[in-house]
Each structure stands twice: as structure tokens, then as C-alpha cells.
Amino acid sequence: MTTPAGSADTNLPQTGPSAFDEHHPPSRELLDDCVHCGFCLPTCPTYQLWGEEMDSPRGRIYLMDLAEKGEIGLEGPLRQHIDACLGCMACVTACPSGVQYDKLLESVRPQLERNVPRTPSDRLFREAIFALFPYKRRLRAAALPGALYQKLAAVPAVRKLAAKLPGRLAALESLLPPVTVREAFATLPVHTSAVGDRRGRVALLSGCVQDVFFHRVNEATVRVLSAEGLDVLVPRDQQCCGALELHAGREDPALARAKRTIERFERLDVDHVVTNVAGCGSSMKDYAHLLADDPEWAVRAKEFSARVRDVHEVLAELGPRAPRSPVAARVAYHDACHLGHAQGVRTQPREVLRSIPELELLDIPEAALCCGSAGIYNMIMPDAADELGKRKADNVRSVEPAVVVTANPGCLLQIGKHLKDGTDGALPLLHPVQLLDASIRNVPVPRS
Amino acid sequence: MSDREGTLTALKPASLKEAREAVLDTAGRISVAGAGTAADWAGRLGPVDAVFDTTGLSGVITHNPGDMTVSVHAGTPLRALQEELAKHGQHLSFDAARVADGATVGGLVATADAGPSALVHGTLRDLVIGATTLLADGAVVRSGGHVIKNVAGFDLAKLLHGSYGTLGALVEVVLRLHPVPKAVGTVVVECDLAEAARLGREVLASQLEPTAVEWLSSGRLLVRIDSTDEALPARLERLTRLLGDGAAVAEADVWGEHAALTRGTEGAAVLRIGVKPSVLPGVLEGLPAAAATAGLGTGVATVSVPGTAVAEAHAAVHAAGGTSVLRSRPADLDAPAWGPPPSALAVLKAVKQRFDPDGRFGPGRYDPWEIS
Amino acid sequence: MALDPVARAAIVAALGPDDVVDDPVQTRAYECDGLTGYRVRPEIVLIPRDAEAVARAVKACHRNGVPFVARGAGTGLSGGALPVADGVVISLARLKRVLEVDPENRRAVVEPGVTNLEITAAVAAHGLYYAPDPSSQQVCTIGGNVAENSGGAHCLKYGFTTNHVLSMEVVLPDGELVTLGGDSPEQQGPDLRGVFLGSEGTLGITTKITVRLLRTPETVRTLLADFPSVAEAGEVVSDIVAAGIVPAAVEMMDTLAIEAAEEAVHAGYTVGVPAALVVELDGPIEQCDAEFTQVKEICDAHGCTRLHIAGSPEERAAIWRGRKAAFAAVGRISPDYFVQDGVVPRTRLAEVLGRIADMGDEAGLRVANVFHAGDGNLHPLVLYSAAAGETERAEELSGAIAELCVELGGSLSGEHGIGTDKACSMPKMYGEEDLAVMQRVRDAFDPEGICNPGKVLPTPRLCGERPGKYRPHPLEESGVIERL
Known part of the structure; x- marks a missing residue:
């Protein structure tokens, strides 16, 4: 007799109590x-x-x-x-x-x-990361020229790491790009009016890493959104959305940040909460799920998440209005995992880029494969991240682009690092809105 | 073999049952024979006590045209089968020259013969979907089945393909069929081998989907297209254009010459060789061939060489990474039938040992490899 | 019967610690393939990096009499890569180089861990492709395809793995590296290549494969047609064949399968129609167009309710995405399901579908049908709910369907293989003598019976009772390895 194939589940027997505790075990x-x-x-x-x-x-x-x-x-x-x-x-x-x-x-x-307790050195390193990244002020200090630990000596977790594991601190430092003092400390206007007839009103999450290392992306985002007819609010006292902690399993601090972010934005009379960072968008869209069984926050989180949009979703939905000038260049678009995979936003960034006349859009081989950045991954698993980064850089090079664009600061840092390891350090790496911004303003494409 | 015929027991069963009894009742060594169109191919047959003649096992067993499969007795001449199938607009996509000489289905399988259209349709190993085989100990084994797609169990018919009667006697064969092409045309170019190789590369890199690309030592390249009445003229025209000046659509039967050349020239030894298509022209240039046909897409060629050149030819083909086997040859020629043995010789011996431990079937066919 | 420590040390030493997994928890990840109903934890998993390392691994197993099972991507649906208790799994996941692309000779040499689709990706720039296309082609490996003689939607016209592999380098069960097949279709003796192909890993481990490549066709025309009944759709297939047309592919899906696929990938299928056909023609433009017109006429003559012709490569891809996702997508419309794989002569399709429907009604279970209509290869999916206690009934129904296929003159398996799953059904299709001779082939390659034992051929130990959806495998339960 035949046993039929293709059973739909593993049907492992329950042989003992679950190893997970009762707080949100995998269902x-x-x-x-x-x-x-x-x-x-x-x-x-x-x-x-x-x-x-x-x-x-x-x-x-x-x-x-x-x-x-x-x-x-x-x-x-x-x-x-x-x-x-x-x-x-x-x-x-x-x-x-x-x-x-x-x-x-x-x-x-x-x-x-x-x-599951971590080893002391692992714990130290993770503490240092999370003592640094979600904080704009500390990141600014780290971003300035000079040795990281000197600037950050005031942060206890970083000081400890520096004393015990200087090598890992250096690994962390090597990922941070140089940034000018002006850019690191620049701030966005709280309110920017729509150019021409107003098509809507949005609030922008300025992000932590993004705002320090890629402030120019935020500036471009505000300009593009307003040029396309949106009022743009950038609440001054916003903080990290909690994405990094959430993706690392640090649930309590992540939830605290989620609540603060909801609180900050829910009061605003806007159509959408917009982000230009893939990781932030994916975590903010997930707040509804994260807080679903918290009676005080469930409804608020659901309403908040429903309003969150990636900047490309907003732009693609509105359709182009501001006149574009041509950008005659071969442009490779890299799907950030947290945009493509986590949010399913793949066509919109391409649509936005195709709205630029004469731009030749290129797909990168093995597009679905991560570049190795992955939140804090390239800090805690540097070898694997390096292999993936190198592979991604090779794939990028294979399509011979003049510009590479991607919508996540982690990917920009990681791909940038590995492209520089090759011979083509000069290849500009940008966020798609920077290209669009240059097109709308009819200015040369920026180098970074 | 004919000189020994008088001393042999002739077994000519008319059914599977008789076949089994014949093998069980015969002590000693047995050769399997069909129509005798390839009796002297491969290693020279050693002394045998009986000849198992399959020609009494003839005819179609089942043919359901809608399924495009047919099962036949192994002794059925393929020519007769094709005539039968043609009534239904079907055929076995197979065109080895000796089909016209009356070769049986079983014999064609056992000798791994193939014609020009192997480029698209493969050899019989690609067209046989089931087989019934009689082994030396009387075991009757069926494998495969009557459906094109089937992965149940080991595909024993593959072992029989090219076994030259050494593992057992095929008694029934199930074949997959194709529709007879509604229109067939061939474009001919007069050219030498080097030019043919160049043109062949172009045709094969194109999307014209030729069924056969063969060069003949008479200095002609033949490219065949199987198609429909509506589409054939346009396809032939494109092909002619691609092949350039001197290319023309052929008159009716240009393939007769091809068949004649594969049968070899009088007094010569006929070698069948297979190499990578790209090295075939080079290998052929190096052989003292009196006649040859060369499959530029398959890398399979049939060449007539002087008997004295056989050993050297095996070595040359082997050096080019290919394989070679001796077919027809002068009766008195003492030349090796095969080149150096394959790396899996030990497996070959083990299979022979399990199928025919007493070495009853087809002694000598794999000499000089000493399989049995 | 634990693995002897001396044997263990020798096997581990054959590769070195970086390529060995022997943690009792980690090895559990290897305890089943795509058929999860059978599970056996291997004692050691070896993950070699090249052919020589595979040979060393096999030699170490052979010398110590330890059974081993090769594994590719572990997508098989018949338990062909089910480990042996106290045995070794040799994973080919790291042998994934494309060693050579030879456009002039239209072939490529690849390692077994390369996926089916990666071959085409590697050669596409030369206008070539690798024809066999199993539904799992983006994940299944060519080594696994060789073991299973995999087919795919396009095998009606283009054939199976066996028709597209010129030669393989294999490690025999004693650790010897040999080549089967050659540079051309010419053979040196019996077609050992051919018998190895589809032997489900029981005759050795493939370490290098030379595949034939085809020139991409000039034109591909694909249509998706809806029909008022499965019978009408079946008639269309018959008429296409009767017209002397050999389509590249003819696939059929019924209502339930369409619903599931559409839910999963939104490919543009019509939810609710009784049957849909995907027909694809390819070839030189003149012929392809003429035959495509004929196919459309045939569809219309059989009451086609909607005819969608793919107007772009993207639309064609969408149609195929729907078809190829259908299996796994059925998980979306039913909590549990069994995938069956049987073949009937094509002319008996309508009959078998009618009988399957009746059997489903009788069992009170839904059966979704996805199949390769051109070659009679059925994939009935029996839907059930384990929670509702329908498992036994579903299992019986699925098993009865496979045996019905044999009864109608077909086969137990068209492409998923016999593996562990159907070994005990083999006597339904083959006689004792047939199976005994298959065993002789196996013995010739593997006299010690250490290469993927317990698969393909039935043994009294395995087949004494009907195995259930999940019960411990007899090997697992007894801790004794059945040496064949």
C-alpha cells in the first residue's frame, strides 16, 4: 500500500513542555x-x-x-x-x-x-551598540573625525567595550562614514509647505542613523515631497523608532520606543507618516502587531501603523507632478530587504526612478539576496556580512552602473564599504529621492 | 558467424513463454540475433552453442494512437512497424540507415544504433519507455511501462541499450512515438569539412531548429528541417539564406547517400565514433577515412578506414576524449573492436556478473575488455 | 546500535571538523526532506566542498560499513533523502560551482549542488537554456534531478533529465570516482549513465554533471484557457495531439487548484472556473504561429469561456508562476494536504479524474488536481484537516489514487520518485522477478548495500505493515539498519 506524499506539516510529536516561555512564544x-x-x-x-x-x-x-x-x-x-x-x-x-x-x-x-544568557563579551558588544545607535547625539559624536572611544568615553557601555574589546570597537567604527560637522548637526525645518496646490500633508520620521549620517537624504526627501505638493512636518523631538532593537529581539526597549513614536506622531493632523528608511518603515508598520495584545496601545498602534508609508509609496501613489529634468545615467536599484521583502515595496521605487527622463534603470543580479548590512548584523557577524557585501558589490559592478541607489542607510554604508574595497570607490551611492531631487531641481547628481 | 551455423542450435521462439523455455533448455553459450544487419558489429562473437533468433517474436502488441506509445515484440522489423504507425500519422523518430535493411527493434536497441535525427530526438535510449528482457537464468524482467513519464524503479532498458546481446535478450519493447512531420525539407551545400563545420556552428547557433546537420565525405553538408506544409517553405528559405551562396533546397532523397556512406566502403573497417562536436572535424581530418558521415551537432560520425588503421583510430578518438567502436569489417581483420575501456569498467563487469554469471550471452562482444 | 566510535572518528577525519555536523540537535535539521512524514536523525552530516572530498567521505563510510544518504536541497517528495539511523548524510550543498559553459558544444559542466534554474541563468547570455524544468526548479539541485530523473512542465516536448545529461562523474559506493556517459550520445557499452539516472541515490553520488543545453526557441506563445468542465479541457488536449502538434507544455488545473494558486500569487487565473489549461508552443516563428492559431481554434471548439494569451514575457511568467506555485499554495486553502504523483496513459485522463472525484466524494474529502495533461502525469492533492481527524481517510484516498493509476496502465510515479514513500507499493507495479533483477543492478553497484538503503525497492522489514502519516520509520524504531 502507498503512503501518500507531501504531508502539510511536520507533525512532530509533543514530547515535553515547550522550551519557550509563555510570553509570545512562536505560535x-x-x-x-x-x-x-x-x-x-x-x-x-x-x-x-x-x-x-x-x-x-x-x-x-x-x-x-x-x-x-x-x-x-x-x-x-x-x-x-x-x-x-x-x-x-x-x-x-x-x-x-x-x-x-x-x-x-x-x-x-x-x-x-x-x-538564554549571552557570554560577557557578546553582551558587552551588544550593550555598546544599543547604547550608541538609537541616539542621535551619541552618533554625532561618533561620526566626527577622530577615535570613536574618545568621543564616546562618556557612554559607560562604550567605555567598557573599549577597555575590554578594543578590536570589536574598531570593527564598529570602520562602518561609520565620515561626515561633516555641518551635516551632523544640521536639522530639518519643522514645517515645509507644499509647492503649488497642496495634494496632502505628511509627517516625516527623520530617523537616528539617517539624520546624522545621511542628513542630505532627509533634506532631499523634504524638498521632493513638497515639490510634489505635500506639506511636510518634521517633529523636532522625535526619537529612534526602535527598529534596530526590535530586529535584535530587545523587546522591552523596542516597545518603549514604539510607544514614544506613536505618541509623538498620532497627534499630528497628517495623511501619512512617511519614512525614507526601509528598516524604520518595516518596524513602524509592525507596531500594530507588536502591541496587539496591549489594551492601552492596541488601537493606537493599529491606527498609527495604518498611516505609515515608505516615501516611494507616497510618491508613486501621487504620481509625478513637478517637472523633471533628464538624468542620463545607468542607475542600479538595490532592493533593501526591509523595503522589498518586509514591506513588499518593489515596484514603487522603480516607478519613481522611471519618472526621471533618460534614466536607464538596471536590476542587479541576485537582487533578492541581502547585502549583509541587516541592522546590526554587520557588526556582530562581520565575516558573514563581509562575504555578502563583497558578493553584492560584485553583482552591482556586473551591470556597470554609473550610480547605485537604495533606500536604507545600512545598505548604503555596507555596499559603499564593499564597493570601495574594489576599484570603483568613485561610484556614487545614493538614496533614490536624492536622484529625484536632483532631477526636479535640475542640478547635477550629487556624489554622495 | 555463418561459417559456424551448421554446428549451432537454432532457437526461434514465437512467444515469451517459448523464449524462456528455449533459454532454460539450452546449456552453454547463446548469441542473440535479430535480422542480422549488425551481426559483425562490436567485438567478434566467441564460440556459442546456440543462436537465439528473435525474428519469430514479431508484431505490434498494443498501439493506442491517442497515447502515442506502442509496444512491440523485439523481433519486429522497425521498417514494418513504421509502415503500420504511418497509417495513424505517427512514427518512431528514428532514422538509422539499417532500418531500411530490415533491422529489428530489439537489434537496434542492443547495438545503440542511431541516425541523423538523433540531434533532436536522441537515440533509442531516449525513445524506449519500457522493456521486457529475458536473462540467462530464465528470469523475465519488465521495467518501465506504457507511459512516457515514469520514474518508478530502475530503468533496465537503458542497460540493454548498447549491450550487444551480452546481458539478456530483449523480447518486448515499448516505444514513445511522435507525429510524422507533415513536411520535410533538406538544404544542401557542397563544401569541405572545415567549411561545413563553420556553417554547422552557425545553423546550430540559430533558432532555425534543424532536425539533422550532417556532413558527407562526398563533400556535401545536409541540413534537414521537419515542419508543416505552411511553415516549411519559409523555414527552408531562411536556412538557405543563412547557409549562403551554393546552398539549395535538395531534391527528394539526398539522405540515401548518407545511409550508404554509413554502411561503409567495401573492404574497409567501419568505425563509429563520438566526440565533442567541436573537436569532430579535427579528429576526422586525422583519420585515413575513405568515407565518412559526420553529425556536426551530435559529434557522432561513421567512418570507413583501412583495417590496419583501426587501432590507431581508437587511440586518436580516445585522445580527443571520445569513444569508438568497430562496426562492419573484413571477416579476417584482426583489430580491436573497442578503444580503451571506460573508467566504470568494474561496474560493467559487476553488472554482467549479476545478470549473466556464467557468461552465457554474447561472449566476446566487449573484447578486448574481458567483460566475460 | 550506535555508530561505532572508531568508525565515527574515521568518518569525521575524512573531511575535517569544518565540514562535519554531528551535534545531536543540529543533525535533526536533516532528519527529513520535502516529505516530512518520515524522519530519521542521521548520526553525522558531512558537507564536503569538492568531488574528492565526497570520495573521501564515501570511502570512509565504505571502509567502516556505515550507510550513507546523499542530499541536495532536500526538496524531494518521496523521502528519497531520508537518512538512515546511525548513518551518514552527505550534503552536496557546497558543491555549487558552474565549472564550464561551452556554448559551441551547447553544454555546461556543473557540480551537483547547482540549482536547476542556476544552470539556465549561467548560460542564458549565450542564448541557451537547460530544458527540464521541475516546479521546484528555483531550489532543487541538478544532482537531485539526476537522482530522480526529474521532469517538469516542458518534458512533453523536451524530455526528462535523462535526455539532457550527457555524462556524470560519480562516486561509486566504494568511493571510486568514475565517469558514466561521454562527450557524445555514443556509448561504450551498456548505458550505465541511463540506469544511474533516476536510481534515487542508490547507486552512488553524482559529483559533476555535463548537461546538454538547448538554443532558446525563437518564439514562445502561451495561453491560459478556461473551460466549463475538466472533460472539455481534456478533449482539447486530445485534439491538439491528434492534430500532430507537440506543444512545449500542456498543463491543467481544476477549480480548487486555481483558487489556491490565485490566492498565493495573483497570476490572473479565473477563480471559480471548473478547469483551466495552460498551453505553450515554441519554435521557429512561422510554425509556432500557425500551430498556435490551430490551438486557439481547438479551444474555442470546446466551449472555452476565456482565452488569455500572454502578451509579454511578464504575463507569461505570471501564468507559470501560478502553475508552479500551485502545490505549496494549496496550504492556503486547506490546513493539511497530501500531494500524490501518478501517471496514466493520456487517453485515460478523463476516466481517472472522474474516478478520483467519485473516490473523493465517497471519502468526504476534497481533491485538488494539478497535472501535466500532455503526458498524463497527475498530481492530485488530497485536502483534509488533521484536527478534524481526517488523516487516515485522506491517506487511504491518496494511496488508492496512486494504485488506481497503475491499474489503468500507468505508473506509481511520474516524477517524485519511489523513495521511502512508495517502496512498499512497488509490487503493485512490478512482479517479484522484476524487482529481483532491479536488486541485481543495485548489488552490482553497491554490493554492501550502504548507499541509500531502504529506498526504491521494497523489503519485508519496511513493508510488513502500511506506514501511516507519521509513525516512526521502522528503521528509526528498531534502530537497526536494513542491509539490502
Whole structure:
């Protein structure tokens, strides 16, 4: 007799109590969605690098399933392989069964942070990262020329790391691009009026890393939005949206930042809360899910998330109005994972770029594969990130672009670093709105 | 073999049951013979006690035109089968020269023969979808089936393809069929091999989808197109244009000459060789060939060389990474039938050992490899 | 029967620690392939980086009498890569180089871990492609394709893996590296290449594959047509074949399959129609266009309710995306399902579909159908809910469908393979003598029976009772390896 093929779930027996605690364990329904078909393997960066099943989405889900069934603990391999995940969500795009790996990862990472102690050096390093990145003021200090630890000696977590693990601090520093004093301290106008007939009103999240290292992108964003007929508000006292912490499983601080951000923006009379950072957009759109079982915040988070848009979504939906001047250049567009995979925003940035006359838009081979930036990943897993960065840079070069554009500061830093490692350090790396801004203002395309 | 015929037991079963009994009732060594169109191909047959003649096992077993498959007794002459199938607008996409001589389906499989259209349709290993084989110990084994797509179990018919009667006797074969092309045309160019190779590369790099691209040592390149009445003229015209000055659509049967050349010239040894298509012209230039046909897309050529040149020819083909086997040759020629053995010789021996442990079937066919 | 420590040390030493996974938790990630109903944890997973390392690994296993199972992307649906308890898994995931692209000879040499689609990607710039296209082509590896003799939607016209592989370098079960096949279709003796292809990893491990490439056709015309019944759609297929047209592909989906696919990928299928056909023709423009017109006429003559012709490569891709996502997408319309894979002679399609529908009604279960209509390869998906206690019934129905295919003159499997899953059904299709001779082939390659034991051919130990949806594999339960 025949046993039929293709069982739709792993049907592992429950052999003991779940290894997860009761606060948001990965749900049984979500785990069961995985049919083990393997369609996620080719797009998973770590599987591409190492070829090990445990470092694929399918393998990670299998381990989560085993832990939930009480077969394995959280420590050891499960933590190791979840830590190794970039959280790029390419697997979510690739999955034909609709497995929500993003939700699974989001529940498992905090479980690990809570329940599995890290080694002292790992802890030190992570503390330092999270003592630095979400804070504009500290980032500004770090961004200025000179040794990082001197500028940041005032931050205890960084001081500790510098004393004990100077090498890792240097690794962190090497990712930060030089920035002028003027740019690091510049601020955006709180209110910018629409040019011509007003088509709407939006608030802009200025971001932390973005505002310090890529302030020029924020400026371009404000100009483009207003040129396209939007009033733009930039609340002065906004803070980090919590994306970095959220994606690293630091649930409590991430939720605190989420609430602060909601609070800051919900009062504004705007159509949309706009961001030009892929990572921030994906986390803000996720607030609704994150706070769904918090009675005080559930409704507010849902309303907030519903208003969040990536800048390209807004521009594409409005359609071009401001006259564009030609930009005759071969432009390679890199899909940031948190835009393409996490938010499904792929066509809009291309549409926006195609609205520029004479621009030749190029797709990059292995477009779905992460560049290795992935939030804090290139700091905590530098070897893997370097391999991915190099591969991405090779793919970028292969289409021989004159300009590379992408909508996430992490990707800009990472790809920039690896393009410089080659012979083409001069290749301009920009956010798409910078190109659009140059086109609308009829000025030369900026070099950075 | 004919000189020994008088001392041999002739087995000519008319059914599978009889076939099995014949093999079980015969002690000693057995050669398998069909129509005898390739009796002297490959290694010279060693002494045998009986000849298993398949020609009594003839005819179609089932043919359901809608399924485009047919099962036949292995001793069925393919020519007769094609005539039968043609009534339904179907055929086996296979055009080895000796089909016209009455070769049987089983014999064609066992000798791994193929014609020019192998470029598109492959050899019989690509067209046989099922087989029933009788082994030396009387085991009757069926593999594959009556459907084109089937991955259940080992594909034993593949082992029989090119086995020259050494592993067992094919008794039934199931084949996949194709529609007979509604219109066929050939473009001919008079040219030498180097020029033919250049033109062949162009045709094969084009999207004209030729069914066969063959050069003949008479100095002609033949390119065949299988098509429909509506589309053929335009396709031939494009092909003619691509092939340039001197190319012309051929009169009816230009392929007869091709078939004649593959049969070889009188007194010569006929070698069948296969190499990478790109090295074929170079290999052929280096052989003292009196006649040749060269498949520029497949890398398969049939050449007539003096008997004294056979060993050297094997070596030259082997050096080019290819394979070679001796076909017809003068009866008294003492030359190796095969070049150096394949790297998997040990597996070949092991398969022979498991299928025919006493070495009853087809002794000598793989000499000088000493398979059995 | 734990793995002997001396054997373990020798096997680990064959590759070195970087290429070995032997943590008892990590190895669990390898305990099943795409068929999760069977699971066995391997003792050691080896992940070599080149052919020589594969040979060293196999040699170490052979010397120590330890069974091993090769694994590609682990997408197989018949449990062909199910590990053996206390045995070794040899993963080919790191052998993923495209070693040579030879446009002049229209071939490429690749390592087994290269995915099917990566081959085409690597050669596309030369106007070439690799023809076999299993639905999982973006993930399944060419090594796995060789093991399973994979087909795909376009195999009606272009054939299967076996028709597109010229030669393979393989590691035999004793660790010897040999080449099967050659530079041309000419053979040196019996077609060992051909018998190895589709042997489901039981005769050795492929380490290098030379594939034939085809010139991309000048034109491709694809249509999606809706029909008022599955029978009408089936008639269309018959008429196309009767007209002497060999389409590149003819695929059929029924209502449920359409619904699932549309929900997953929004490819533009009409939700609610009883049957949809995807017909694709390709070739030189004159012929392709003439035949395409004929196909459209045939569709119209059979009451086609909507005919959508792909107007751009993107639209064509969308139609295929819908078709190829159908399997996994069924998870969206049913909590649980079984995928079946059987073949009937094409002329018996209508009959078998009618009987499947009746059997489904009788069992009180829905069956979605996705199939390669041109070659009679069915993929009935039996939908059920484990929570509602329908598992046993669904399992019986799915099994009965496969056996119905054999009864109608077809095959137990068209492309998913026999593997672990259907080994015990083999006696339905083949006699004792047939199976015994297949075993002889196996013994010739692998006299010790250490290469993927327990697959393809039935053994009394495995087939004593009907295995369930998930019960411990007999090997797992007994901890004893069945040496064939």
C-alpha cells in the first residue's frame, strides 16, 4: 500500500513542555504553515554562504518547532542559528505557502534574549551598540573625525567595550562614514509647505542613523515631497523608532520606543507618516502587531501603523507632478530587504526612478539576496556580512552602473564599504529621492 | 558467424513463454540475433552453442494512437512497424540507415544504433519507455511501462541499450512515438569539412531548429528541417539564406547517400565514433577515412578506414576524449573492436556478473575488455 | 546500535571538523526532506566542498560499513533523502560551482549542488537554456534531478533529465570516482549513465554533471484557457495531439487548484472556473504561429469561456508562476494536504479524474488536481484537516489514487520518485522477478548495500505493515539498519 506524499506539516510529536516561555512564544499555527518545501533556501543569505540546513529558514523553523514541541532547549544550536539569521525576510517573499517567518523570528528573538544568557563579551558588544545607535547625539559624536572611544568615553557601555574589546570597537567604527560637522548637526525645518496646490500633508520620521549620517537624504526627501505638493512636518523631538532593537529581539526597549513614536506622531493632523528608511518603515508598520495584545496601545498602534508609508509609496501613489529634468545615467536599484521583502515595496521605487527622463534603470543580479548590512548584523557577524557585501558589490559592478541607489542607510554604508574595497570607490551611492531631487531641481547628481 | 551455423542450435521462439523455455533448455553459450544487419558489429562473437533468433517474436502488441506509445515484440522489423504507425500519422523518430535493411527493434536497441535525427530526438535510449528482457537464468524482467513519464524503479532498458546481446535478450519493447512531420525539407551545400563545420556552428547557433546537420565525405553538408506544409517553405528559405551562396533546397532523397556512406566502403573497417562536436572535424581530418558521415551537432560520425588503421583510430578518438567502436569489417581483420575501456569498467563487469554469471550471452562482444 | 566510535572518528577525519555536523540537535535539521512524514536523525552530516572530498567521505563510510544518504536541497517528495539511523548524510550543498559553459558544444559542466534554474541563468547570455524544468526548479539541485530523473512542465516536448545529461562523474559506493556517459550520445557499452539516472541515490553520488543545453526557441506563445468542465479541457488536449502538434507544455488545473494558486500569487487565473489549461508552443516563428492559431481554434471548439494569451514575457511568467506555485499554495486553502504523483496513459485522463472525484466524494474529502495533461502525469492533492481527524481517510484516498493509476496502465510515479514513500507499493507495479533483477543492478553497484538503503525497492522489514502519516520509520524504531 502507498503512503501518500507531501504531508502539510511536520507533525512532530509533543514530547515535553515547550522550551519557550509563555510570553509570545512562536505560535503553533505559524509553525505548522511550513510544509518543508525548501523554496526559501536559494534566497537565504546564510544558506547561500554555508550550505547548512540549520542556517536556512526551513531549518530554523524546524528547530523552533522542535523547541516548541519540547524536544530541544533554547540554548545552544537554536540560539546559534537564530543569531546567525540576518532577518532579511527574503524567505517571506520566496515562500509559496505564506509562512510568516518575520512573525516567528520576532517572537523567538526576545525569547532568546530573555532566557538564554549571552557570554560577557557578546553582551558587552551588544550593550555598546544599543547604547550608541538609537541616539542621535551619541552618533554625532561618533561620526566626527577622530577615535570613536574618545568621543564616546562618556557612554559607560562604550567605555567598557573599549577597555575590554578594543578590536570589536574598531570593527564598529570602520562602518561609520565620515561626515561633516555641518551635516551632523544640521536639522530639518519643522514645517515645509507644499509647492503649488497642496495634494496632502505628511509627517516625516527623520530617523537616528539617517539624520546624522545621511542628513542630505532627509533634506532631499523634504524638498521632493513638497515639490510634489505635500506639506511636510518634521517633529523636532522625535526619537529612534526602535527598529534596530526590535530586529535584535530587545523587546522591552523596542516597545518603549514604539510607544514614544506613536505618541509623538498620532497627534499630528497628517495623511501619512512617511519614512525614507526601509528598516524604520518595516518596524513602524509592525507596531500594530507588536502591541496587539496591549489594551492601552492596541488601537493606537493599529491606527498609527495604518498611516505609515515608505516615501516611494507616497510618491508613486501621487504620481509625478513637478517637472523633471533628464538624468542620463545607468542607475542600479538595490532592493533593501526591509523595503522589498518586509514591506513588499518593489515596484514603487522603480516607478519613481522611471519618472526621471533618460534614466536607464538596471536590476542587479541576485537582487533578492541581502547585502549583509541587516541592522546590526554587520557588526556582530562581520565575516558573514563581509562575504555578502563583497558578493553584492560584485553583482552591482556586473551591470556597470554609473550610480547605485537604495533606500536604507545600512545598505548604503555596507555596499559603499564593499564597493570601495574594489576599484570603483568613485561610484556614487545614493538614496533614490536624492536622484529625484536632483532631477526636479535640475542640478547635477550629487556624489554622495 | 555463418561459417559456424551448421554446428549451432537454432532457437526461434514465437512467444515469451517459448523464449524462456528455449533459454532454460539450452546449456552453454547463446548469441542473440535479430535480422542480422549488425551481426559483425562490436567485438567478434566467441564460440556459442546456440543462436537465439528473435525474428519469430514479431508484431505490434498494443498501439493506442491517442497515447502515442506502442509496444512491440523485439523481433519486429522497425521498417514494418513504421509502415503500420504511418497509417495513424505517427512514427518512431528514428532514422538509422539499417532500418531500411530490415533491422529489428530489439537489434537496434542492443547495438545503440542511431541516425541523423538523433540531434533532436536522441537515440533509442531516449525513445524506449519500457522493456521486457529475458536473462540467462530464465528470469523475465519488465521495467518501465506504457507511459512516457515514469520514474518508478530502475530503468533496465537503458542497460540493454548498447549491450550487444551480452546481458539478456530483449523480447518486448515499448516505444514513445511522435507525429510524422507533415513536411520535410533538406538544404544542401557542397563544401569541405572545415567549411561545413563553420556553417554547422552557425545553423546550430540559430533558432532555425534543424532536425539533422550532417556532413558527407562526398563533400556535401545536409541540413534537414521537419515542419508543416505552411511553415516549411519559409523555414527552408531562411536556412538557405543563412547557409549562403551554393546552398539549395535538395531534391527528394539526398539522405540515401548518407545511409550508404554509413554502411561503409567495401573492404574497409567501419568505425563509429563520438566526440565533442567541436573537436569532430579535427579528429576526422586525422583519420585515413575513405568515407565518412559526420553529425556536426551530435559529434557522432561513421567512418570507413583501412583495417590496419583501426587501432590507431581508437587511440586518436580516445585522445580527443571520445569513444569508438568497430562496426562492419573484413571477416579476417584482426583489430580491436573497442578503444580503451571506460573508467566504470568494474561496474560493467559487476553488472554482467549479476545478470549473466556464467557468461552465457554474447561472449566476446566487449573484447578486448574481458567483460566475460 | 550506535555508530561505532572508531568508525565515527574515521568518518569525521575524512573531511575535517569544518565540514562535519554531528551535534545531536543540529543533525535533526536533516532528519527529513520535502516529505516530512518520515524522519530519521542521521548520526553525522558531512558537507564536503569538492568531488574528492565526497570520495573521501564515501570511502570512509565504505571502509567502516556505515550507510550513507546523499542530499541536495532536500526538496524531494518521496523521502528519497531520508537518512538512515546511525548513518551518514552527505550534503552536496557546497558543491555549487558552474565549472564550464561551452556554448559551441551547447553544454555546461556543473557540480551537483547547482540549482536547476542556476544552470539556465549561467548560460542564458549565450542564448541557451537547460530544458527540464521541475516546479521546484528555483531550489532543487541538478544532482537531485539526476537522482530522480526529474521532469517538469516542458518534458512533453523536451524530455526528462535523462535526455539532457550527457555524462556524470560519480562516486561509486566504494568511493571510486568514475565517469558514466561521454562527450557524445555514443556509448561504450551498456548505458550505465541511463540506469544511474533516476536510481534515487542508490547507486552512488553524482559529483559533476555535463548537461546538454538547448538554443532558446525563437518564439514562445502561451495561453491560459478556461473551460466549463475538466472533460472539455481534456478533449482539447486530445485534439491538439491528434492534430500532430507537440506543444512545449500542456498543463491543467481544476477549480480548487486555481483558487489556491490565485490566492498565493495573483497570476490572473479565473477563480471559480471548473478547469483551466495552460498551453505553450515554441519554435521557429512561422510554425509556432500557425500551430498556435490551430490551438486557439481547438479551444474555442470546446466551449472555452476565456482565452488569455500572454502578451509579454511578464504575463507569461505570471501564468507559470501560478502553475508552479500551485502545490505549496494549496496550504492556503486547506490546513493539511497530501500531494500524490501518478501517471496514466493520456487517453485515460478523463476516466481517472472522474474516478478520483467519485473516490473523493465517497471519502468526504476534497481533491485538488494539478497535472501535466500532455503526458498524463497527475498530481492530485488530497485536502483534509488533521484536527478534524481526517488523516487516515485522506491517506487511504491518496494511496488508492496512486494504485488506481497503475491499474489503468500507468505508473506509481511520474516524477517524485519511489523513495521511502512508495517502496512498499512497488509490487503493485512490478512482479517479484522484476524487482529481483532491479536488486541485481543495485548489488552490482553497491554490493554492501550502504548507499541509500531502504529506498526504491521494497523489503519485508519496511513493508510488513502500511506506514501511516507519521509513525516512526521502522528503521528509526528498531534502530537497526536494513542491509539490502
